[in-house]
Amino acid sequence: MPYICPICQNPLMLHQASKGYYCSKKHHFDLAKEGYLNLLPAQYKKSKQPGDSRAMMRARRNFLEAGFYQPMAKALAGIINTHQTAPTEMHILDVGCGEGYYSRQIEAYSDDSKKLDLHGIDIAKNAILAAAKKQDNARFIVASTNNMPYADQYFDLLLRIYAPANDQEISRLLKPQGLLLIVTPGPRHLWQLKEFIYKEVKEHAVDAPLPEDFSLIESQRVSFKIQPDRDQRMALLQMTPFAWRANADVQNKIQHSHDLQIETDFILTLAVKKK
Ligand SMILES: C[S@@+](CC[C@H](N)C(=O)[O-])C[C@H]1O[C@@H](n2cnc3c(N)ncnc32)[C@H](O)[C@@H]1O
Numbered sequence: 001m002p003y004i005c006p007i008c009q010n011p012l013m014l015h016q017a018s019k020g021y022y023c024s025k026k027h028h029f030d031l032a033k034e035g036y037l038n039l040l041p042a043q044y045k046k047s048k049q050p051g052d053s054r055a056m057m058r059a060r061r062n063f064l065e066a067g068f069y070q071p072m073a074k075a076l077a078g079i080i081n082t083h084q085t086a087p088t089e090m091h092i093l094d095v096g097c098g099e100g101y102y103s104r105q106i107e108a109y110s111d112d113s114k115k116l117d118l119h120g121i122d123i124a125k126n127a128i129l130a131a132a133k134k135q136d137n138a139r140f141i142v143a144s145t146n147n148m149p150y151a152d153q154y155f156d157l158l159l160r161i162y163a164p165a166n167d168q169e170i171s172r173l174l175k176p177q178g179l180l181l182i183v184t185p186g187p188r189h190l191w192q193l194k195e196f197i198y199k200e201v202k203e204h205a206v207d208a209p210l211p212e213d214f215s216l217i218e219s220q221r222v223s224f225k226i227q228p229d230r231d232q233r234m235a236l237l238q239m240t241p242f243a244w245r246a247n248a249d250v251q252n253k254i255q256h257s258h259d260l261q262i263e264t265d266f267i268l269t270l271a272v273k274k275k
């Protein structure tokens with residue numbers, strides 16, 4: 001079983017009749033009708049609606065579903081295909097999965113999707129609900145990435161795309177020789193959008209810091225140009241950490257500039273757990 005109880009850390013078992021999960025101490029968690037599991041007990045919630053707001057989720061959903069980041073998703077799936085652990089099932093977890101866009105892409109581009117056991121975790125319940133509705137062949141839970149209620153060494157690969165994570169938890173969840181695939185922005189990511197906001201745009205440092213007990217296998221740079229329409233540009237802006245710097249005047253300029261092409265730039269870092 002992949003899950004452990006978020007209250008007492010004992011294994012969670014499936015109760016076939018009720019489709020719920022319970023531990024030996026009788027803590028009980030229902031499976032929602034959409035198929036996801038809420039493993040974030042109310043007493044552990046720091047706010048009423050933790051995680052990204054509905055507006056941020058809507059913006060990200062509209063932008064991603066329009067396919068603008070598809071080449072990056074395809075590259076991710078390519079890396080996973082190369083490392084698929086045939087002939088056994090490959091257990092994969094998308095940490096901070098949001099609405100599960102990348103999980104669906106990985107299934108769609110997989111060479112052998114029947115051998116994938118896909119999981120996603122996010123603290124935003126609405127995002128997990130949407131993810132579960134859209135992908136029957138994946139299992140999603142609501143929980144914090146600081147305290148991931150999965151059994152030790154359950155996963156072969158962990159995916160972290162623009163999401164917060166805890167190094168110790170990442171290491172605990174991976175098998176020895178397990179893989180960590182991280183996506184971070186490359187030096188020219190969204191350059192033309194930043195030009196509206198900063199007086200002088202600077203190139204970012206490229207390295208994704210790896211947790212201590214991991215070593216680098218490969219680092220791949222994926223960059224391409226996109227041309228989102230006016231509404232999609234605003235959605236993209238909302239997805240960025242610099243959105244708050246864009247005042248009404250800047251937003252207006254971004255919205256009304258003609259034929260704006262924007263560079264994307266991603267660094268895909270693949271590392272392996274040493275022990
Ligand atoms: C920038 S989004 C990235 C989502 C997705 N990986 C993507 O690239 O589209 C960050 C995600 O992390 C989630 N998140 C933030 N803090 C979290 C935490 N402590 N535990 C779990 N998820 C968290 C948010 O709800 C959000 O869905």
Ligand SMILES: [Zn+2]
Nearest residue numbers: 005008023027
């Ligand atoms: Zn328990």
